[in-house]
Amino acid sequence: MKKYTDTGKKDTRSGFGDGLTELGRKNPNVVALCADLVGSLKMQDFIDENPERFFQVGIAEANMIGIAAGLTIGGKIPFAGTFANFATGRVYDQIRQSVAYSGKNVKICASHSGVTLGEDGATHQILEDIGLMKMLPGMTVINTCDYNQTKAATIAIADHDGPVYLRFGRPKVANFTPEDQKFEIGKAVKLYGGNDVTIIATGHLVWEALQAAEKLSEKGISAEVINIHTIKPLDEDAIIKSVKKTGCVVTAEEHNFLGGLGESVARTLAENNPAPQEFVATQDTFGESGTPEQLMDKYGLNAEAIIKASEKVLSRK
């Protein structure tokens, strides 16, 4: 099997920052907001090039969401950035009423999602944000897997008219998707073809799924790996087609198994093609302090966990 190559570890948040900078150059309507986390969100280049199009709101996320909604009235395309926890749970009602229900073209850009935020611990590690956002009618939910994809997604969502939740992370991770990729919202990306088990992953777990598939291959198990960067709208056709072929599925995400990608996949399959499923995800728990690697290991969010889940789900076929 053809192996994917890590072209050098990079953080997905830098993909966001670089995508935003590129957008700033080509789309004069793109504006950005931040709640005192410019460095963490890698927004400084955009600010340096477009100071008049940047709004520093201070530590006031609710106000940031409202201002972003207002900026759309007048044709601006606001990208509002902060940590995932403060971009969702803290301001859920502001997003619900002023953005989603009002149909505003706001891009909520959430860094430091999941446990890989690391040492800051559970107060800052949200594992519920995909669920919160996907339940909002009209909200598009995207969780990118590496630097290149995050950059491509950042650029792509400016052309989508409607609210978007873009989720990315803090640590440097493998960068393996093509630099020149065309990002299509709602379109699954098949990374490996296989016949025995379908592995559907999102975000940081996509690289882990690739590592798992390679090891499974050595054991004679043929795994199909699908990168679901868009959790909503979900590419149901790609999921159904694959699981019809393999007969079982493992979902993998850096998120609570309640409300995440896994449940969206389960619903799709329950309606269309019921199949055994295993969930690689956190098990209704908060995170804690530690290095990203330690936390991924402790909470069962790595290639090893995906291999175990794949073997288990195969036994249930």
Added chain:
Amino acid sequence: MSDIQELKDFATQVRRDILRQVHKVNSGHPGGSLGCTEFFTALYKEVMHHNTSFDMDGKEEDLFFLSNGHISPVFYSVLARTGYFPVDELNTFRLIDSRLQGHPTTHEGLPGIRVASGSLGQGMSVAIGAAEAKKLNKDKHLVYSLHGDGELQEGQNWEAIMYAAANKIDNLIATVDLNGQQIDGSTETVLPMGNLKKKFEAFGWDVLEIEDGNDMEQVIDGLKEAKTHTGKGKPVCILMTTVMGNGVDFMMHTHAWHGKAPNDEQLEKALAQNPETLGDY
């Protein structure tokens, strides 16, 4: 420039519309709506430069945001009677499949509404965003907003108030409806907010007052005065004292009619105090 009597007649008809809307569905918020009738009339008939051929972006026109969305009956009546949508549509207030939802929304595409409101405390932030967009677009028109006094208990307002002063949002006129009432009683008994004038000033706003927000001349003069304060580096706040339930004697000076509709007999009595001027829908 409309004749003052013409504006007062308009306001009287708006009061009838408010009462009839909430009576028909036995729900809605007449108290605050009646108290802000002069404000809406003055704003839409006399003060704002606005286009009734509604465009969401609202470029090259003044914009208004209602933060305390529960006073939708007065908003709907004034929008309809200034030409945003057919007056007959007031018949559908709060009914199934209506564009006139209990609280204003953009979701059903009602002309004149630019953001959903009802969950309190969010409107000032949105108004600031729209004001920032106007500055970016080199659009000299103004952004107006209205807020309840009880609504200022929501913390997001103070984030917005701090931001607006720090960022010199001087194309915004935010009016606070000081009717002193909220659902559980007077603001003084529920949660006293102290001296709001000093609070706004301490945050760096230019604060004006309208002593009687139910006096049409005072409201017009106050709003026009506020316009002359824009463009000077500070956001402008109008603290406007009103009487909740104004124009219907038994609804005045009490929070009892905050969210309660009149029955048949009460409606008749209330309408008798506000004779038809422009024709009922």
